[in-house]
Amino acid sequence: MRMADRIETAVSNAIYKGQGGMAPARLAASLDYAVNPGGARIRPTILMSVAMACGEDKPELTDAAASALEVIHCASLVHDDLPCFDDADVRRGKPSLHKAFSEPLAVLAGDSLIVMGFQILTKAAVHDPERAVALIDILSNRTGMPNGICAGQGWESETEIDLSAYHQSKTGALFIAATQMGAAAAGQEAEPWEELGSRIGEAFQVADDLRDALCDEQMLGKPAGQDDLHGRPNAVATYGVRGAVARFDDILAGAIASIPACPGEAALAQMVRAYADKLVPADARESLSVPGE
Amino acid sequence: MRMADRIETAVSNAIYKGQGGMAPARLAASLDYAVNPGGARIRPTILMSVAMACGEDKPELTDAAASALEVIHCASLVHDDLPCFDDADVRRGKPSLHKAFSEPLAVLAGDSLIVMGFQILTKAAVHDPERAVALIDILSNRTGMPNGICAGQGWESETEIDLSAYHQSKTGALFIAATQMGAAAAGQEAEPWEELGSRIGEAFQVADDLRDALCDEQMLGKPAGQDDLHGRPNAVATYGVRGAVARFDDILAGAIASIPACPGEAALAQMVRAYADKLVPADARESLSVPGE
Numbered sequence: 001m002r003m004a005d006r007i008e009t010a011v012s013n014a015i016y017k018g019q020g021g022m023a024p025a026r027l028a029a030s031l032d033y034a035v036n037p038g039g040a041r042i043r044p045t046i047l048m049s050v051a052m053a054c055g056e057d058k059p060e061l062t063d064a065a066a067s068a069l070e071v072i073h074c075a076s077l078v079h080d081d082l083p084c085f086d087d088a089d090v091r092r093g094k095p096s097l098h099k100a101f102s103e104p105l106a107v108l109a110g111d112s113l114i115v116m117g118f119q120i121l122t123k124a125a126v127h128d129p130e131r132a133v134a135l136i137d138i139l140s141n142r143t144g145m146p147n148g149i150c151a152g153q154g155w156e157s158e159t160e161i162d163l164s165a166y167h168q169s170k171t172g173a174l175f176i177a178a179t180q181m182g183a184a185a186a187g188q189e190a191e192p193w194e195e196l197g198s199r200i201g202e203a204f205q206v207a208d209d210l211r212d213a214l215c216d217e218q219m220l221g222k223p224a225g226q227d228d229l230h231g232r233p234n235a236v237a238t239y240g241v242r243g244a245v246a247r248f249d250d251i252l253a254g255a256i257a258s259i260p261a262c263p264g265e266a267a268l269a270q271m272v273r274a275y276a277d278k279l280v281p282a283d284a285r286e287s288l289s290v291p292g293e
Numbered sequence: 294m295r296m297a298d299r300i301e302t303a304v305s306n307a308i309y310k311g312q313g314g315m316a317p318a319r320l321a322a323s324l325d326y327a328v329n330p331g332g333a334r335i336r337p338t339i340l341m342s343v344a345m346a347c348g349e350d351k352p353e354l355t356d357a358a359a360s361a362l363e364v365i366h367c368a369s370l371v372h373d374d375l376p377c378f379d380d381a382d383v384r385r386g387k388p389s390l391h392k393a394f395s396e397p398l399a400v401l402a403g404d405s406l407i408v409m410g411f412q413i414l415t416k417a418a419v420h421d422p423e424r425a426v427a428l429i430d431i432l433s434n435r436t437g438m439p440n441g442i443c444a445g446q447g448w449e450s451e452t453e454i455d456l457s458a459y460h461q462s463k464t465g466a467l468f469i470a471a472t473q474m475g476a477a478a479a480g481q482e483a484e485p486w487e488e489l490g491s492r493i494g495e496a497f498q499v500a501d502d503l504r505d506a507l508c509d510e511q512m513l514g515k516p517a518g519q520d521d522l523h524g525r526p527n528a529v530a531t532y533g534v535r536g537a538v539a540r541f542d543d544i545l546a547g548a549i550a551s552i553p554a555c556p557g558e559a560a561l562a563q564m565v566r567a568y569a570d571k572l573v574p575a576d577a578r579e580s581l582s583v584p585g586e
Contacts, residue, residue, distance in 0.1 A: 022458040023439030027447030031438065065388040079404065086398035101450075103377035107400065108447050111372065111407060115437030122433055124427045133418045136429060140415055144408030145324065146316030154320030154401050162506075258474045 049181025343475025
C-alpha cells in the first residue's frame with residue numbers, strides 16, 4: 001500500500017471506532033469533519049518515513065503512531081480556530097468546525113481527538129506493549145505541558161514571550177513527535193531523532209511565515225496575513241523575505257545533516273529535500289534569495 | 294499517609310511536573326488553579342478505596358491512577374464552565390477558570406490536563422507496564438468517544454437525547470473509570486468492577502439533581518437551578534423529589550450488592566454507604582421519602 005493510503009486508512013479506522021456504539025451523532029460527524037479530507041498529512045508522512053528508514057518491522061505500530069499523531073494535530077487545528085483564539089472561519093478550504101457545527105462541538109471534537117490519540121496507541125499495545133508505552137510517552141509530552149503544543153499556544157497568553165520556547169513547542173513539538181515516534185514504532189531509540197524533528201519544525205515555521213506573508217486566502221485555504229493581524233512573531237518580520245529564505249535553506253541543510261545513521265538514511269534525506277521543495281519551491285527560493293530581484 | 298493526603302500529594306506532584314522547564318507562566322498557574330483547592334476528590338477516593346479493597350500491592354500505580362483520573366475530571370469542569378457550555382462564573386466557590394484567567398487559557402488548561410492524565414500514567418509504566426497500559430486503556434475510553442465524558446457532553450448537542458447513554462457517559466463514565474482503574478492498579482481484572490462504578494455514577498447523578506433543585510448557590514459553590522435553566526433532563530423533573538430519593542436508595546442498595554468478592558469487600562461497602570450519606574444525608578432521605586411530609 002502507498003504511504004498516503006496507509007495513513008488515510010489508519011486515520012479513517014480510528015475515526016470509525018470513535019463513532020461506534022452509542023455515540024452522539026453530531027459529535028461523531030464532527031470528528032470525521034475535523035480530519036477528512038486531510039491536509040498534506042505531513043507529520044504522519046514524516047513519521048512513517050522515519051519508521052521505514054529505521055527498518056520498520058511492526059507496521060501496525062507505525063500505522064497507529066501515524067494516525068494518533070495526525071488526530072492530535074487535527075485537534076489542535078480545531079481548537080486554534082475557535083473564536084477565543086484565531087477566530088478562523090475557514091480551514092483547509094471549508095468552514096472551520098465551529099462554523100460548520102457549533103462552538104461546543106468544536107471544543108468537544110478537539111477534546112475527543114486528543115483522547116483518541118491515546119486510545120489508538122493503547123490499542124496498539126497488543127502488538128508491543130513496550131513500544132506502545134514509548135509512543136504514548138512521546139506523544140503526551142509533545143502535546144501537553146510543559147513542552148507540547150498546548151504550551152506553545154499558551155505562550156500567546158504571556159506578555160513576554162520566550163521566542164525559542166514558543167516556536168519549539170508551538171510548531172516544533174509535533175514534528176519532534178513525528179521523527180521520534182517513527183523511530184520508536186520501529187523499536188529504535190527515540191532520542192537521536194529529536195534534532196531532525198526540531199529542524200523540520202523550524203523549516204516549517206519559516207515556510208509558514210513566508211506563505212502567510214506572501215500568499216492569499218485562496219492559495220492557503222485559510223485566511224492570510226494572520227501573523228501581522230495578531231501581532232505574532234514571525235521570521236519575515238524579523239529577517240525580511242530574503243533573510244527568511246536564507247534561513248530556510250540553512251535549516252534544511254542542518255536537518256539533513258542531523259539524520260541519524262540508519263538503513264534508509266539516503267532515502268530519508270531525499271524525502272526531507274522533496275518536502276522542503278513542496279513547502280517553498282526551490283525556484284522561488286532562488287529568485288527570492290538573489291539580492292536586488 | 295491518609296488517603297486524602299495521598300491524593301493531594303499525587304495531584305500536586307503531577308501539576309508541579311506540568312509546570313516545569315520552560316512552561317508559559319500563566320498556563321502553568323491555570324493548571325494549579327483548575328485542580329487546587331479541590332472539591333471532594335470523590336473519584337480518586339473511590340479509585341483508591343477499590344485498589345485497597347483489592348489488596349493494593351503497588352501504591353505508586355494507585356497514586357498515579359488516582360491523580361490521572363482527578364486531573365481529567367478537573368479538565369472536564371474547566372471546559373464545561375466555558376461560555377459556550379454552562380457559561381458558569383463560579384466553580385468550587387471561586388471564579389471559574391475562564392473568568393479568573395481567560396477563555397484561551399481555559400481551553401488550553403483543559404487540553405493540558407487531559408493530556409496530563411496520560412502523561413501521569415505513562416510515567417507509572419516504569420512500575421508495571423502491563424497495568425499502566427490497562428489504566429490508560431480504561432481512562433481513555435471513559436474520557437473520549439464514543440463512551441466517555443466527551444460523548445456525554447456531546448449528547449447535549451443532539452436534538453434527541455438517548456437518556457441512558459447520556460447519563461452513562463456524562464456522569465457514569467468517570468465513576469466506572471474510578472472503580473475499574475482501582476482494580477487495574479491492584480492488578481485485578483477491571484471488568485467485574487464496571488457495575489459498581491456505573492451505579493455510583495447513577496447515585497451521584499440523582500443526588501446532583503436533588504441538590505441542584507433543592508439547594509442555593511452558596512451551599513453548592515456553583516450556580517443552582519442549572520438543569521431547569523438549561524432544560525436538561527434530571528431525576529427530580531422525571532420522578533419528583535420523593536421519587537428521586539427512593540431511586541437514590543434503590544441505586545445505593547444495588548451498588549453495594551454489586552461489589553465483587555475481594556479482601557476488603559466489607560470495608561468498601563461501608564465506604565459506599567458513607568459516601569452516599571455525604572451526598573444526600575440519611576435523615577434528609579428519610580424525611581423526604583415519607584409520603585405526605
